Amino acid sequence: SQTIHQWPATLVQPVGSPLSLECTVEGTSNPNLYWYRQAAGRGLQLLFYSVGIGQISSEVPQNLSASRPQDRQFILSSKKLLLSDSGFYLCAWGGGGLVPYEQYFGPGTRLTVT
Amino acid sequence: AQKVTQAQTEISVVEKEDVTLDCVYETRDTTYYLFWYKQPPSGELVFLIRRNSFDEQNEISGRYSWNFQKSTSSFNFTITASQVVDSAVYFCALSEAVKAGLIFGKGTKLSVKP
Numbered sequence: 001s002q003t004i005h006q007w008p009a010t011l012v013q014p015v016g017s018p019l020s021l022e023c024t025v026e027g028t029s030n031p032n033l034y035w036y037r038q039a040a041g042r043g044l045q046l047l048f049y050s051v052g053i054g055q056i057s058s059e060v061p062q063n064l065s066a067s068r069p070q071d072r073q074f075i076l077s078s079k080k081l082l083l084s085d086s087g088f089y090l091c092a093w094g095g096g097g098l099v100p101y102e103q104y105f106g107p108g109t110r111l112t113v114t
Numbered sequence: 115a116q117k118v119t120q121a122q123t124e125i126s127v128v129e130k131e132d133v134t135l136d137c138v139y140e141t142r143d144t145t146y147y148l149f150w151y152k153q154p155p156s157g158e159l160v161f162l163i164r165r166n167s168f169d170e171q172n173e174i175s176g177r178y179s180w181n182f183q184k185s186t187s188s189f190n191f192t193i194t195a196s197q198v199v200d201s202a203v204y205f206c207a208l209s210e211a212v213k214a215g216l217i218f219g220k221g222t223k224l225s226v227k228p
Contacts, residue, residue, distance in 0.1 A: 046215035
């Protein structure tokens with residue numbers, strides 16, 4: 001069966017510090033991968049998606065970036081965090097291909113920028 | 115533009131009551147997919163159901179049922195004989211293509227009291 005891991009589970013970082021969140025998927029090959037952010041009062045927002053290694057598309061311009069160095073690894077980064085980056089970050093995977101089937105979410109990382 | 119509206123922000127019921135969560139969507143595509151997710155207090159999003167735009171059959175799974183009506187652009191979710199464990203935030207979502215990810219409504223927080 002497929003499982004998705006995210007770490008760390010919680011993170012408190014000062015403004016201006018760097019960020020690296022990692023997501024890995026097991027039990028599937030060539031998945032589509034996604035990063036979402038859930039901020040208080042703003043719902044769930046798609047940040048990045050990837051249909052393959054090195055292929056990243058950004059949905060929202062911001063100071064975050066994403067990378068996919070391996071087939072089942074997805075990393076969310078920032079060089080300098082802003083207060084507005086606080087939120088709950090969720091990684092998800094979906095079946096590879098062009099049909100948007102359901103996505104399965106990881107446990108999330110709760111980020112607080114102070 | 116695509117949009118999902120969940121007009122009910124919070125609903126509170128007593129155990130064993132039936133409850134319906136409303137979802138209205140907007141899309142210009144003729145092919146699209148609709149989803150419901152459950153987010154318990156732990157934060158992880160749990161997939162419940164996917165519906166394709168060309169399949170208007172209603173579905174029942176145990177105490178859960180879904181009513182999809184293209185004529186009113188609605189995809190409502192009913193929980194029969196609610197239980198305390200049903201307490202969570204429920205999200206309705208829409209997807210037209212892989213690159214768009216999931217477009218979520220703002221969620222409905224359901225509280226089931228014993």
